[in-house]
Amino acid sequence: MANILWGEADTSSELNTSWHRVRVPARILDERGHHCAITHITNLIPPVPNPKIQELISKADVIVLERLLVSDIQPRILEWKALGKKVISTFDDAYHLLPDSGGIPKKTWRGGKKAIVGHNANGSEKVGAILNQFRESLRLVDTALVPSRVLLEDYKPFCPTIQFVPNVLHPDLWKGLKRRPMDNQFVIGWGGSSAHSASFRDSGIVPALGAICRAYPRVHIHLQTKDPSILIPMDKFGVRYDSGMWIPFTAWPQVVARFDLYIAPLAGNYDDRRSSLKKIEAGMAGIPFVATNAPPYQDCGGGSILVENKSSAWVDAISSLIDSREERERLALEGKEWAESLFQGAGEMYEKVLSI
Numbered sequence: 001m002a003n004i005l006w007g008e009a010d011t012s013s014e015l016n017t018s019w020h021r022v023r024v025p026a027r028i029l030d031e032r033g034h035h036c037a038i039t040h041i042t043n044l045i046p047p048v049p050n051p052k053i054q055e056l057i058s059k060a061d062v063i064v065l066e067r068l069l070v071s072d073i074q075p076r077i078l079e080w081k082a083l084g085k086k087v088i089s090t091f092d093d094a095y096h097l098l099p100d101s102g103g104i105p106k107k108t109w110r111g112g113k114k115a116i117v118g119h120n121a122n123g124s125e126k127v128g129a130i131l132n133q134f135r136e137s138l139r140l141v142d143t144a145l146v147p148s149r150v151l152l153e154d155y156k157p158f159c160p161t162i163q164f165v166p167n168v169l170h171p172d173l174w175k176g177l178k179r180r181p182m183d184n185q186f187v188i189g190w191g192g193s194s195a196h197s198a199s200f201r202d203s204g205i206v207p208a209l210g211a212i213c214r215a216y217p218r219v220h221i222h223l224q225t226k227d228p229s230i231l232i233p234m235d236k237f238g239v240r241y242d243s244g245m246w247i248p249f250t251a252w253p254q255v256v257a258r259f260d261l262y263i264a265p266l267a268g269n270y271d272d273r274r275s276s277l278k279k280i281e282a283g284m285a286g287i288p289f290v291a292t293n294a295p296p297y298q299d300c301g302g303g304s305i306l307v308e309n310k311s312s313a314w315v316d317a318i319s320s321l322i323d324s325r326e327e328r329e330r331l332a333l334e335g336k337e338w339a340e341s342l343f344q345g346a347g348e349m350y351e352k353v354l355s356i
Contacts, residue, residue: 001033002356005060007041009067019249020167020277021066021090021145025350027170032347034356041065045072062086062354064145067093069137070130077140086355089144089159092167094151094273095131101197101229109134138162145353147275150295154273163353167277168346169339173250174284177257184218186322189259189287191224191252195270200230202267203292208314210237215315216322224255256285260328261321264291267309276300283339288331290317303335 006026010018026036037056043049044065049057057063063080065073069089077087098106111129138144138158145165146152152164180187188209192199200206213219221241223230234241247255256262262282266274274296282289283303291297293306305321307313321328 001035002029002061002354003035003059004029004037004062004064004354004356005044005056006036006038007044007063007065008038009041011040015249017092018066020147020169020275021092022064024168024170025346028168028343028346029350029356032351034351041068041073044076045070047075060085062088062356064088064090064354065141067091068130069134069141071133071136074137074140077137081140081142087141088354089138089141090146090165091144092147092151092275094148094154094270095134096154097270097273099195099198099270101194103194105195143353147277148273148296149299151273165349165353166342167275167280168342168349169280169284171284171340171343174253177253177285180258186216186219186260187222187258188212188219188261188263188318189222189224189256190263190265191255193225193246194227194229196225197227197229199265199267199271199292200233203265203309203314204311205263205265205314206233206239207237208311208318209234209239209241211311211315212318212322213238213240215319219322222255222259224252252281253285256281256287259285259287261318262287262289263318264289264297265309265314266292266294266296272296279304279335280339280342283335283337286332286336288321288328289335290314290321301334301338301341303331303333303338305331 006022008018008022010016022038026038030036039053043053063085080087095109098109109129109131135158143161143163144159145163147165147167149164152162156162209221221239223241223243226243226245231243264278272295276296279289279297279300289304291304291306292309297304297306305317307317
């Protein structure tokens with residue numbers, strides 16, 4: 001059995017991608033008898049880490065680094081490889097295409113040479129966007145793992161051994177979900193960050209939802225976002241909706257379970273490089289799924305209707321499912337079988353890509 005040390009990039013208060021790229025894989029491998037340890041990636045950067053971290057590094061057969069491949073970690077990568085350890089990167093975003101709506105992350109990755117992107121150990125400011133540092137570091141690792149085939153092609157020039165590894169959900173959080181009581185409503189749901197504003201603006205979904213709300217008085221939209229760039233257009237087109245703030249990943253499955261339909265609009269090059277996570281969530285919850293016909297969902301299994309980004313296409317697809325309980329149940333079953341099959345094969349997948 002292998003010892004794997006994971007350097008995750010999110011802090012505990014902002015846990016996001018680390019849940020899927022680090023914590024779930026680590027748990028699955030632990031359940032298969034391997035030994036996984038997780039620390040924040042910044043704990044691995046000092047030339048002489050604290051004794052506990054140094055012991056984890058010493059024991060590790062494989063070191064997996066999430067996202068923050070800054071120049072400070074390059075000497076450590078070379079050091080670990082010289083000791084015979086495999087060093088692997090995992091990430092899930094098109095940092096070279098981060099939109100303006102991405103806020104601080106865009107400044108960190110693409111803000112230019114004068115961007116303030118953090119602080120050094122002595123308290124001084126770190127200056128300079130990190131995209132080029134990331135690319136340089138990718139040339140040093142043994143392989144990289146990404147959940148998008150388009151993203152794989154983007155970064156293959158920097159890491160020829162890069163591999164496609166989809167996100168996987170552990171079923172424990174998705175067991176025993178409580179369905180919404182019978183209330184004669186039909187709830188269409190979505191959740192995401194401000195980086196999805198173009199997904200709504202350019203996909204045709206907002207006027208489509210307005211049309212659906214006018215045609216079906218019992219339809220209600222739930223949006224897990226407070227982003228004005230998404231909500232203001234909803235008001236403009238007369239969409240009936242409620243909205244919520246970001247919630248922990250442990251609470252999200254229960255929100256999804258209250259949907260009758262999960263939607264996922266996408267638009268543009270940045271969205272083309274997203275993972276299939278929303279489809280997997282819908283599948284694990286047994287909810288039918290309607291999404292843009294774009295790369296993240298094109299090679300997924302059943303359980304979906306994929307549409308072109310035209311309001312009329314969204315209206316037709318959503319209406320067909322509102323009108324047919326039988327079709328909803330068919331897609332829900334197909335999606336659940338597909339999502340669960342991902343988990344069933346995940347352990348062997350992780351072992352193969354980590355060469356353990």
